[in-house]
Amino acid sequence: GAVVSQHPSRVICKSGTSVKIECRSLDFQATTMFWYRQFPKKSLMLMATSNEGSKATYEQGVEKDKFLINHASLTLSTLTVTSAHPEDSSFYICSAPQFGLAGGNNEQFFGPGTRLTVL
Amino acid sequence: GNSVTQMEGPVTLSEEAFLTINCTYTATGYPSLFWYVQYPGEGLQLLLKATKADDKGSNKGFEATYRKETTSFHLEKGSVQVSDSAVYFCALSANRGSTLGRLYFGRGTQLTVWP
Numbered sequence: 001g002a003v004v005s006q007h008p009s010r011v012i013c014k015s016g017t018s019v020k021i022e023c024r025s026l027d028f029q030a031t032t033m034f035w036y037r038q039f040p041k042k043s044l045m046l047m048a049t050s051n052e053g054s055k056a057t058y059e060q061g062v063e064k065d066k067f068l069i070n071h072a073s074l075t076l077s078t079l080t081v082t083s084a085h086p087e088d089s090s091f092y093i094c095s096a097p098q099f100g101l102a103g104g105n106n107e108q109f110f111g112p113g114t115r116l117t118v119l
Numbered sequence: 120g121n122s123v124t125q126m127e128g129p130v131t132l133s134e135e136a137f138l139t140i141n142c143t144y145t146a147t148g149y150p151s152l153f154w155y156v157q158y159p160g161e162g163l164q165l166l167l168k169a170t171k172a173d174d175k176g177s178n179k180g181f182e183a184t185y186r187k188e189t190t191s192f193h194l195e196k197g198s199v200q201v202s203d204s205a206v207y208f209c210a211l212s213a214n215r216g217s218t219l220g221r222l223y224f225g226r227g228t229q230l231t232v233w234p
Contacts, residue, residue, distance in 0.1 A: 006162075
């Protein structure tokens with residue numbers, strides 16, 4: 001199947017700094033990508049839908065100024081955690097849908113995730 | 120709205136035991152249903168899917184049938200292996216509307232298989 005990569009896989013930062021996480025579709029183009037946050041022993045929470053060429057759509061309760069999303073090209077979306085605090089520590093996962101477009105039947109391909117630890 | 124309720128874990132089984140992980144859903148319209156698996160330290164991978172009522176998804180010995188009358192999509196495997204140890208997520212995807220394509224996940228079930 002298609003491959004989605006994330007970089008970095010792990011990051012440790014000090015409180016107050018900003019961290020950028022990249023999500024790339026390696027062998028296909030994705031108009032839409034999704035960003036999830038996974039808490040320990042809990043499910044994935046959709047944070048936002050990243051749209052190439054337009055603004056991201058954020059889920060209720062997710063601070064758009066805190067979690068900046070930029071879909072710079074058809075193969076790259078970035079999530080920047082601004083002024084990170086310890087409560088932002090989590091596992092962040094991105095996905096891109098099959099055929100690059102969000103469709104109900106379409107499989108989604110997930111990145112391996114980024115473990116963020118804020119000290 | 121759309122939501123998925125998944126059997127709480129963890130589930131611990133001996134090798135070759137029968138596995139069932141229950142999953143029920145609520146949805147507007149007719150969603151597609153998925154099971155994803157997450158092996159330790161890895162991202163989620165699609166295990167199987169079903170796109171309409173009575174469809175059966177199957178892969179690697181796992182099966183799940185889309186039951187519209189009971190709004191269920193239970194995951195089963197007749198004989199589990201140690202290598203099946205992972206976290207399993209049930210998910211649905213809306214097939215229309217503004218939420219087209221987004222996945223709604225259950226909370227995940229940790230499966231541990233002992234030799």
